[in-house]
Amino acid sequence: MNSGDIAYILICSALVFFMTPGLAFFYGGLVQRKNVVNTMIACVAIMGISIVMWVLFGYSLAFGGNHGGIIGDFRWFGFEGVTWEAGPYASNIPHVVFAIFQMMFAVITPALITGALVGRMRFKALLTFVVIWSILVYYPMAHMVWGEGGFLAKIGSVDFAGGNVVHISSGVSALLLAMILGRRKGYEHNIYRIHNIPFVVLGASILWFGWFGFNSGSALAANGLAAHAFLTSAVSAASALLSWMVIDYIKEGKPTLVGASTGLVIGLVAITPGAGFVPVWSSFIIGALVSPICYFGVKFIKNRLMIDDALDAFGCHGIGGIWGGIATGIFTKSSINPVARWNGLIFGETKLFVAQIIGILVTILVALIGTTICVGIIRIFMPLRVNEKEEQIGLDISEHGENAYPTFTGLDS
Numbered sequence: 217m218n219s220g221d222i223a224y225i226l227i228c229s230a231l232v233f234f235m236t237p238g239l240a241f242f243y244g245g246l247v248q249r250k251n252v253v254n255t256m257i258a259c260v261a262i263m264g265i266s267i268v269m270w271v272l273f274g275y276s277l278a279f280g281g282n283h284g285g286i287i288g289d290f291r292w293f294g295f296e297g298v299t300w301e302a303g304p305y306a307s308n309i310p311h312v313v314f315a316i317f318q319m320m321f322a323v324i325t326p327a328l329i330t331g332a333l334v335g336r337m338r339f340k341a342l343l344t345f346v347v348i349w350s351i352l353v354y355y356p357m358a359h360m361v362w363g364e365g366g367f368l369a370k371i372g373s374v375d376f377a378g379g380n381v382v383h384i385s386s387g388v389s390a391l392l393l394a395m396i397l398g399r400r401k402g403y404e405h406n407i408y409r410i411h412n413i414p415f416v417v418l419g420a421s422i423l424w425f426g427w428f429g430f431n432s433g434s435a436l437a438a439n440g441l442a443a444h445a446f447l448t449s450a451v452s453a454a455s456a457l458l459s460w461m462v463i464d465y466i467k468e469g470k471p472t473l474v475g476a477s478t479g480l481v482i483g484l485v486a487i488t489p490g491a492g493f494v495p496v497w498s499s500f501i502i503g504a505l506v507s508p509i510c511y512f513g514v515k516f517i518k519n520r521l522m523i524d525d526a527l528d529a530f531g532c533h534g535i536g537g538i539w540g541g542i543a544t545g546i547f548t549k550s551s552i553n554p555v556a557r558w559n560g561l562i563f564g565e566t567k568l569f570v571a572q573i574i575g576i577l578v579t580i581l582v583a584l585i586g587t588t589i590c591v592g593i594i595r596i597f598m599p600l601r602v603n604e605k606e607e608q609i610g611l612d613i614s615e616h617g618e619n620a621y622p623t624f625t626g627l628d629s
Contacts, residue, residue: 218308221437225313228433232320235426236263236327242419242481243331245412246474246527250610251335252411252620258330258339262346266323269350271295274322275315277351278358279305285367287356304364306436317433318358325354325382331527332390335400336607339615341600345393345590353389353586357381357579372557372568373575374548376445377434379489379540380579387534388583391517391525396591397601399524401608408526413473420477424453427484431491441553445491448499449484452491455503456483463511478532482510485536490544493556498547502540510535538576545572 240259247255266274276292283289292298295315303311326346333342360366361375368380375381400406410416431449435442460479461471486506487499494502514531517523525531545568548560558568594600606614613619 217302217310218437221308221439222310222313224438224442225309225317225433225436228429229313229317229320231426231429232317232433233263233323233426235320235423235430236324238419238422238426239324239327240419241415242423242477243334243527245415245417245419246331246410247334248408248610249411249621250612252612253616253618254339254611255330255334257616258342259327261339261343262327262330263323265343265346266326266350267319269347270315270319270322274350274355275318277355278322279315279318279363282359282363282365285360285365285370287359288363305362308437314436317436318362321378321382321430322350322354322358325378325386326350328383328386328529328533329390329393331529332394332525333397334526335611336397336601337393338599338602339611341594341598344594344598348590348593349389349586352589353385353583354381356586357385357582360578361575368571368575368578371571371574373571374493374544374556374568375489375541375575376492376544376553377431377488379485379537379544380575383485383488383533383537384541384576384579385583387530387532387537388580389587390529391523391534392584392587393591394525394530395523397524399522400526401604403524404522410474416474416477420481424480424484427453427488431484431488435492441492444496444552447496448491448494449487451496451499452487452503452506453480453483455500456480456486456507459483459504459507460511463507478528479507482506482532482536485533486540486543489537489540490548492553493544493549494547494560495549495552498543502543502547505543506536506539509539541572541576542569545569 236259240256244252244256273293276290277288280291281289298312298315300310303314306314358381360368361381428446432442432446457476457480460475464471464475483503486502510532513535514528517525517531546561548556548568550556550559559565561569
């Protein structure tokens with residue numbers, strides 16, 4: 217084992233973990249003042265739930281053993297057998313270090329879903345959803361993509377750091393759950409103003425910082441592949457940021473800070489599945505194109521379909537992740553990372569592109585079925601949505617009895 221690799225992956229794990237508080241600030245800044253606490257505590261609570269579940273049985277289900285290429289077993293229940301020795305997934309770092317790194321992905325993924333549900337889902341129902349969803353969707357997806365004998369890995373589909381596992385699965389689930397919950401009261405007429413733009417920029421900056429650990433750490437070593445993934449991530453984010461600003465200029469006549477922040481985040485989403493597979497030059501294209509794709513995707517979802525995906529969880533993570541998976545099938549160069557069996561479409565090979573499309577479709581199907589089952593189970597025991605009065609008051613007071621901004625400041629009086 218290599219002490220440098222161990223140190224690097226532990227640092228990357230800490231960076232990825234820090235992304236979830238960053239997401240709390242990003243989402244929290246985008247919502248109305250009366251729902252800031254509820255939006256942020258959703259991310260904080262998920263940090264606790266996801267870690268406990270991962271250590272007890274989540275890691276074992278995702279990476280322990282193999283049943284039909286879909287799920288593992290309970291051989292590592294409570295991290296029993298997850299030791300300081302090298303494990304089956306990396307010979308250069310302890311098994312427990314690999315498990316810790318993967319744990320951070322399991323933390324942030326369900327937190328992404330909460331952006332679609334702002335202002336209308338009961339907190340108890342949300343946390344119950346996260347528990348069931350992790351079991352039915354996240355753990356099987358992690359196994360199929362990254363686990364030994366996983367179905368999608370077997371057919372040759374690649375996902376360097378979570379395009380399918382993290383972004384498409386959470387984005388599709390968020391969209392379906394938003395549709396099931398229904399629109400916020402007055403959605404057709406109200407203007408939902410962003411209450412704290414500095415929070416949005418702070419959150420986006422933390423996400424960008426943590427994403428370097430997210431993507432480069434997926435090399436599982438402090439090596440050239442990690443540096444490559446770091447660079448492609450930076451380039452894609454920067455390109456998407458600039459691309460979104462250009463769209464703002466064209467559509468609104470002036471750039472916006474929220475638009476630039478959104479652009480950099482979706483640039484990171486788009487490069488995630490291919491960060492360690494595609495050439496650096498292609499990351500310019502991937503980032504530059506994801507902004508118009510997501511921008512018009514969001515407009516279509518909200519204005520045409522009238523789906524209340526409050527903070528564009530599907531519009532950014534779902535659509536951005538789908539584009540990223542497709543782009544990986546187009547631009548991958550197997551000489552960069554031999555985990556990819558074939559080159560991408562642009563280099564004259566079609567097998568990887570087909571495998572990527574299959575991987576995306578399977579992920580969408582798993583997310584839709586899993587989310588439907590989750591909702592069906594929860595509805596047996598509790599309502600999903602707050603009542604009209606609670607929604608009007610705001611979930612900070614009705615669900616938590618807290619107010620982010622005391623009334624003596626004049627902000628809520």
